[in-house]
Amino acid sequence: MDVSVWRGDEHAGEFEHFKVPMQESQTILDVVSWIQQNQDPTLTYRYACRVGMCGSCAMMVNGVPRWTCRTHVKKVLDGDKLEVAPLRNLPVIKDLATDMDPFFDKWVQAEGLHHPSKTRHDAIEPILHDSPGREAASAGIECINCSACYAACDTVAGNPHYLGPAALQRAWTVYNDSKDADKQSVLDAVSGAGGCHNCHTQGSCAVYCPNDLSPMNAIAGLKRASAASFFKRRK
């Protein structure tokens, strides 16, 4: 099959074409690895667990962000063509490896961290797994920061300050944690110029999340919570 792989860095680059033999059972990661091992050792790419747990191998495959280790060639082959490119919306370091710093910086900016309310000397607080807050939080905690949603989102592309679906989803899980002592700072963090209100509900984040999470719903929750706080503070 014909595989186009993006080569270059943050300044310039282009697609390079390789002919790769098809196997019976083959993932995109297999394809990229084959190219690097057999055709061009200078090809740069990332992977780690190669079993769909770590998210390191996320790339754009035929224009769609995916985990390459979990994407079978047969599912995405366009005739006999494949196109592999680095994740969108992130600066490229080299070839298929992107700089994840902006993604993680925004993760921090969205105040997705726990604000303790007790000390080790207090009794452990029982949390019911089916309380509404816990269910809302649990819906988003399996995010592994692969950045696929960030790459899929057009609002991220259009708005450099936008915190992005993953960071906002994390903020929502913290907000719903009954053990958290400072929900207001979460709301403040997600209500600024890059906050949740920029979301246009395109839904690409939910469509392309490899873990079937829905940052879109989390962001709607943040909008609700911040709107409610808007009215309360006014009164």
Next chain:
Amino acid sequence: MNKPHRAHHLWYAYMLHRLSGLLLALFLPVHFYVLSLALTQPERLDLMLQWFELPLVKFAEFGLVFLLAVHFFGGLRLMALEWLPWSANQKTLAAGAVAAAFLVSTTFFLRAI
């Protein structure tokens, strides 16, 4: 570089909402200008109103009403998604909004011709 594959319903709803808003915003000053002719040049307004009887204009009006209805129902859909705690089937809502918009604008068109 690549742009993600966008052919999913929610993205179409987003783009439709954006385009309809943009086109309406461009149309609005024209609409306001024509109406204000009633103050300054009522004969010219009458002339224009006669011209608006043309089928092509009627069709354009249908388009405008469709855009308004799409934007309106789409906006309600958005606010429902954001503020009501349903976990509704979003695709159905999106489709429903377009259908309702089409219904409203067709009613307008049928009355107009």
Next chain:
Amino acid sequence: MLGLRLYMLQRLSALIMAPLTLGHLAVMIYAIQGGLTAAEILGRTHGSVLWFLFYGSFVLAVSVHAAIGLRVITSEILKLGESSLDLLTWALALFFLFMGARAVMAVTLL
């Protein structure tokens, strides 16, 4: 681009316009029957406080809503700075308000 305040303004102006839009559509569908002339329009609206209030509030709400909407589209395509966007938003809002107020005055002549 959109903080909490602008977001709320956008949503609130939209909610205000919801009944006004339905009313406008109903009025239009009724009014265009059998053709339309300036005299027909003015005959109904001239001197009417109700129509002035109805369309006046419509113009106010749409000036806010359209200006913010265009702000968002502009910021995502042109990526201007915050102060340029503020200027643009105010300019647009005032433009729509001015044109709309003229139209409302023309039709109700209050």
